[in-house]
Amino acid sequence: MIYLDYAADSPVCDEVLEVFTKASHTYFANPNANHILGKEAKACLEKTTDEIAAMFKVKPQEIIYTSGATESNNLAIKGVAEHYGRKGKHLITTYLEHSSVTGPMSYLQEKGYEVDFVDILPNGQVDIEHLKELLRTDTILVSIAYVDSELGVRQNINQIGELIKTYPNCLFHVDATQAVGKLPIDTTYIDLMTFTAHKIYGLHGIGALIKKEKIFLTPSIHGGVSTTPFRSGTPSLALILSMKKALELAFAGESSHYEKVQAFNQLIREKLAHYPNVLINSSDKAVPYILNISLKGIKASDFQVKLAEKGIYISTKSACTTPNTPSRPVMALTRDRKRALSTLRISLSHLTTSEEIKTFLEVFDTCYQELSK
Ligand code: PLP
Numbered sequence: 001m002i003y004l005d006y007a008a009d010s011p012v013c014d015e016v017l018e019v020f021t022k023a024s025h026t027y028f029a030n031p032n033a034n035h036i037l038g039k040e041a042k043a044c045l046e047k048t049t050d051e052i053a054a055m056f057k058v059k060p061q062e063i064i065y066t067s068g069a070t071e072s073n074n075l076a077i078k079g080v081a082e083h084y085g086r087k088g089k090h091l092i093t094t095y096l097e098h099s100s101v102t103g104p105m106s107y108l109q110e111k112g113y114e115v116d117f118v119d120i121l122p123n124g125q126v127d128i129e130h131l132k133e134l135l136r137t138d139t140i141l142v143s144i145a146y147v148d149s150e151l152g153v154r155q156n157i158n159q160i161g162e163l164i165k166t167y168p169n170c171l172f173h174v175d176a177t178q179a180v181g182k183l184p185i186d187t188t189y190i191d192l193m194t195f196t197a198h199k200i201y202g203l204h205g206i207g208a209l210i211k212k213e214k215i216f217l218t219p220s221i222h223g224g225v226s227t228t229p230f231r232s233g234t235p236s237l238a239l240i241l242s243m244k245k246a247l248e249l250a251f252a253g254e255s256s257h258y259e260k261v262q263a264f265n266q267l268i269r270e271k272l273a274h275y276p277n278v279l280i281n282s283s284d285k286a287v288p289y290i291l292n293i294s295l296k297g298i299k300a301s302d303f304q305v306k307l308a309e310k311g312i313y314i315s316t317k318s319a320c321t322t323p324n325t326p327s328r329p330v331m332a333l334t335r336d337r338k339r340a341l342s343t344l345r346i347s348l349s350h351l352t353t354s355e356e357i358k359t360f361l362e363v364f365d366t367c368y369q370e371l372s373k
Contacts, residue, residue: 002312002356007149007290007347013201019245023238030234045237048244055247056187064209064231069177070100072194072209076173077104079217080141087169088138089113095332096148101175120332123283124153139170146179150329151282152290161189181250191215202246206239257350262288264348264357271361281330291346294339298371306367315345
């Protein structure tokens with residue numbers, strides 16, 4: 001089995017699982033309980049939050065734990081829109097976003113908010129000139145992914161953030177799900193930032209929203225204050241500790257993992273360039289972890305099935321999109337519906353081996369020859 005779908009999910013790391021198991025036994029008490037076991041759990045939670053906050057150079061009170069990136073994106077977008085709706089009802093996003101960003105945007109459109117989509121340049125990066133044209137005094141939120149999940153394009157977050165800061169009513173939300181642990185993250189101009197553990201060899205069901213202190217949100221989940229008034233519910237200390245471990249490991253390996261994956265990505269690009277019916281969609285602004293291609297005259301789902309029959313697992317698009325519909329990011333980039341309907345996403349990891357890449361390229365060739373007949 002060769003797994004090349006790491007942008008969708010990653011296998012949990014043993015060390016992370018060990019932390020989870022141990023913490024589940026040690027800190028089973030509710031951190032909000034008034035007795036000694038509760039107080040011990042609370043002290044551990046506070047220490048862990050301090051450490052996670054330090055990794056992102058933010059304040060501990062700026063971390064809101066959630067069940068993952070989908071919840072964080074919903075909380076950020078709907079929470080800002082509802083809280084600041086009196087200042088304006090204009091929102092801006094891109095066609096590159098994950099469904100957990102476009103979903104809340106569509107929901108808000110139905111509630112009377114106006115949503116604009118900023119153009120992207122041929123390299124997949126946001127067209128800053130178009131963003132300048134779209135920004136208004138009643139724009140309350142811009143939501144753009146640090147790295148999108150289909151093309152893997154890395155945005156100029158600081159440049160975009162600096163521009164947004166000239167609009168005092170406007171906040172900047174960044175979905176950093178595909179960037180955290182893979183790139184150095186700079187939160188200077190970011191007001192709200194999403195990430196999740198399961199993309200970085202952590203467990204499912206835990207993520208966070210970083211929300212700068214001065215910002216308010218209408219909560220999505222109401223209840224007791226618990227650790228934060230913005231998200232009720234007993235915090236899962238074991239999951240939080242396990243996410244800290246996943247973050248530590250990802251940050252420690254960040255540059256060496258990047259270099260290793262870059263070499264694999266380069267090799268795949270070089271080899272695939274020889275196939276006349278393969279079009280590379282990820283530009284040189286994409287991170288090496290994601291390589292998106294289109295197949296001319298070959299049904300991508302047939303290709304995916306053929307690869308799977310030979311033990312190779314990749315996806316056609318982001319895992320959370322509707323099957324057999326065009327890829328929105330590729331459509332926005334190329335304005336070519338056929339090309340957007342025939343995408344394959346190869347996503348790599350530091351766990352990928354040279355042997356796996358070699359086999360993948362051989363199997364790719366076999367499938368290509370068979371399906372081109
Ligand atoms: N945002 C991006 C960019 C993603 O790639 C994903 C996962 O595919 C999500 C959000 C949703 O993450 P989660 O599964 O943690 O809700």
